[in-house]
Amino acid sequence: MSLFEPVKMAFTSIWAHKARSFLTMLGIIIGVSSVVTLMSVGEGVKKDVASEIEGLGSNLLIIVAGDISGGGGGGFGQSTNVISGDVLKEEDVDAVKGVEEVEKVAPLALTGGAISHKDNQYTNFMSIATTSEMEGITTFEIEKGDFFRENDKRNVVVVADSARQEIFGDADPLNKKITFQNEKYRVIGTLKKIGSSDIFSDQAFDSMVVFPLEKIKEVSGGKADIFRIIVKVGDEYDVKEIAKKVEEKMLKSHNNEKDFSVLTQDDILDLLDTIFSLLTALVTAIAAISLIVGGIGIMNIMLVSVTERTREIGLRKAVGATPVDILRQFLIEAVIITLLGGAIGVLFSYAATSLVRKFSVLDPSITLYAIILAAGISIGVGIIFGLAPAISAARKDPIDALRYE
Amino acid sequence: MKLIELKGVSKTYKPGKNIKVAALKDASFDIEEGEFVAIMGPSGSGKSTLMHILGLLDRSEKGSYKLAGEEISKKSEKELSRLRNEKIGFVFQTFNLLPRTSAIDNVMLPRVYSRIKKHKKADGMKVLKQVGLSQRSNHKPNELSGGEQQRVAIARALINNPQIILADEPTGNLDSKSATEIMKILEELNKKGVTAIVVTHEEMIAKMAKRIIRIKDGKVAS
Numbered sequence: 001m002s003l004f005e006p007v008k009m010a011f012t013s014i015w016a017h018k019a020r021s022f023l024t025m026l027g028i029i030i031g032v033s034s035v036v037t038l039m040s041v042g043e044g045v046k047k048d049v050a051s052e053i054e055g056l057g058s059n060l061l062i063i064v065a066g067d068i069s070g071g072g073g074g075g076f077g078q079s080t081n082v083i084s085g086d087v088l089k090e091e092d093v094d095a096v097k098g099v100e101e102v103e104k105v106a107p108l109a110l111t112g113g114a115i116s117h118k119d120n121q122y123t124n125f126m127s128i129a130t131t132s133e134m135e136g137i138t139t140f141e142i143e144k145g146d147f148f149r150e151n152d153k154r155n156v157v158v159v160a161d162s163a164r165q166e167i168f169g170d171a172d173p174l175n176k177k178i179t180f181q182n183e184k185y186r187v188i189g190t191l192k193k194i195g196s197s198d199i200f201s202d203q204a205f206d207s208m209v210v211f212p213l214e215k216i217k218e219v220s221g222g223k224a225d226i227f228r229i230i231v232k233v234g235d236e237y238d239v240k241e242i243a244k245k246v247e248e249k250m251l252k253s254h255n256n257e258k259d260f261s262v263l264t265q266d267d268i269l270d271l272l273d274t275i276f277s278l279l280t281a282l283v284t285a286i287a288a289i290s291l292i293v294g295g296i297g298i299m300n301i302m303l304v305s306v307t308e309r310t311r312e313i314g315l316r317k318a319v320g321a322t323p324v325d326i327l328r329q330f331l332i333e334a335v336i337i338t339l340l341g342g343a344i345g346v347l348f349s350y351a352a353t354s355l356v357r358k359f360s361v362l363d364p365s366i367t368l369y370a371i372i373l374a375a376g377i378s379i380g381v382g383i384i385f386g387l388a389p390a391i392s393a394a395r396k397d398p399i400d401a402l403r404y405e
Numbered sequence: 406m407k408l409i410e411l412k413g414v415s416k417t418y419k420p421g422k423n424i425k426v427a428a429l430k431d432a433s434f435d436i437e438e439g440e441f442v443a444i445m446g447p448s449g450s451g452k453s454t455l456m457h458i459l460g461l462l463d464r465s466e467k468g469s470y471k472l473a474g475e476e477i478s479k480k481s482e483k484e485l486s487r488l489r490n491e492k493i494g495f496v497f498q499t500f501n502l503l504p505r506t507s508a509i510d511n512v513m514l515p516r517v518y519s520r521i522k523k524h525k526k527a528d529g530m531k532v533l534k535q536v537g538l539s540q541r542s543n544h545k546p547n548e549l550s551g552g553e554q555q556r557v558a559i560a561r562a563l564i565n566n567p568q569i570i571l572a573d574e575p576t577g578n579l580d581s582k583s584a585t586e587i588m589k590i591l592e593e594l595n596k597k598g599v600t601a602i603v604v605t606h607e608e609m610i611a612k613m614a615k616r617i618i619r620i621k622d623g624k625v626a627s
Binding site for chain 2: 005311315318324
């Protein structure tokens with residue numbers, strides 16, 4: 001028996017019970033569309049973040065506390081001291097400066113405390129401290145005014161775009177004063193607006209207030225909590241090689257204990273990829289539960305259909321159908337129901353993703369992989385849940401089946 | 406040539422635990438090629454069981470059944486399916502046409518399971534013409550009368566040129582006029598060389614056959 005006949009028979013049977021077939025498909029439609037939609041939103045976010053990172057240029061190294069790479073696969077092995085802030089020291093900055101291919105090295109330190117201007121207090125800003133080296137690295141570009149001087153110990157501050165907008169509105173912020181830890185600081189510059197996500201993977205950086213590191217150290221008793229060191233490598237060098245050199249220098253200053261990581265752009269992309277894949281897989285797995293529910297619905301309706309068509313099965317056997325022919329017929333019918341459901345599900349997720357695109361900043365993309373996966377899932381659900389009804393159909397005794405009223 | 410040879414065929418059923426019903430006891434008879442035979446008996450006599458065994462829908466427990474010289478008890482399930490498809494045409498009391506399916510598609514149904522791969526509608530039209538229904542080929546069963554439905558069923562039985570037509574109470578659901586028509590069609594087919602076996606409990610119908618095999622309490626009487 002060719003495949004054409006059972007496929008034709010399946011469509012005839014599905015068409016004969018349109019409403020029932022559609023309701024049966026609903027579980028698969030919902031399951032497939034949620035899986036595909038979630039996957040494509042995840043994919044969209046990943047692509048978005050990745051392109052932002054790539055846009056920053058590939059000649060950056062970021063040194064963070066804790067050994068993230070632990071073997072190079074981008075996993076989270078042996079992450080010691082990730083949270084503790086005293087791993088990175090100012091000596092590290094000097095050590096890295098010793099690498100001749102390095103153009104600029106800037107430490108980033110976190111400082112605590114609220115900022116006030118006139119009578120208003122602001123607690124939602126991210127206050128950090130850095131050195132004059134940071135100017136021009138990634139998004140630290142001056143829009144107006146100046147950046148810090150070398151070893152700046154003045155009471156000066158640079159504000160990022162969102163922070164400027166919130167504190168000063170449309171007024172000129174230059175030379176205005178803000179209060180931080182009971183001292184007054186003069187605004188000497190503003191930063192250019194930062195995009196939706198940047199190398200620090202956080203929009204909070206657009207609401208940043210930046211103080212000179214030396215001044216902050218002076219205030220807090222000579223200490224600064226450096227959480228990142230940003231290194232700019234000369235354009236003409238191979239970033240990966242320089243990363244190795246930087247790492248060697250760092251190891252020396254850390255007594256050969258690797259409690260830090262030197263990340264290149266590729267490392268960060270790998271890391272993000274791992275995180276997003278994990279998240280997407282998790283959410284998708286949850287959505288997949290509805291596929292099981294849908295499959296049970298298919299099984300139920302196929303069992304009903306087998307019982308209803310007992311006489312038909314008997315007749316088919318009498319005129320020469322083998323048990324395998326009958327099995328194939330019902331299995332194909334189940335698979336066609338799930339495949340149709342899957343196809344409608346993919347259409348639904350096209351609609352859903354275009355809504356997401358329209359009403360959010362995300363750019364979800366339905367990949368070919370997602371569609372192949374949806375087709376695979378649909379066929380799989382059809383076979384798994386269609387098998388039991390098909391076997392029961394194939395086993396029917398033609399005599400009993402013909403007598404069935 | 407002997408088309409059917411039955412020797413000492415028995416069959417029992419177990420409708421419940423420890424209950425055995427002998428449906429067929431030691432049945433033996435031959436049917437020659439080209440015969441027109443009626444199998445007669447009251448309901449519960451075992452004639453349906455006999456019909457199922459003859460039609461390869463059921464297996465006997467004891468005895469030997471040779472169809473066209475071939476021993477049936479040794480055949481596999483798949484071989485039996487093929488024999489049913491190629492050698493036997495069934496006609497049932499309740500017609501058993503597929504609903505929502507046109508007459509021609511019903512007629513073509515056995516072809517779906519045939520080794521004859523060509524799906525020629527012309528063959529179907531030919532047999533429909535034989536039963537006088539060629540103008541109604543696109544009608545669905547619910548648009549046909551009982552007699553017409555049974556004629557479609559006969560056409561379906563003929564599509565693969567079977568050696569035997571096995572009809573189980575073919576006129577049981579029909580009025581006498583349609584019943585006579587159906588029997589006349591079977592007669593005609595028999596004249597063309599098809600062996601016809603009709604199971605019935607009606608004396609009138611049985612008399613149209615050339616030979617009557619009577620069965621009572623599972624035993625073949627004559």
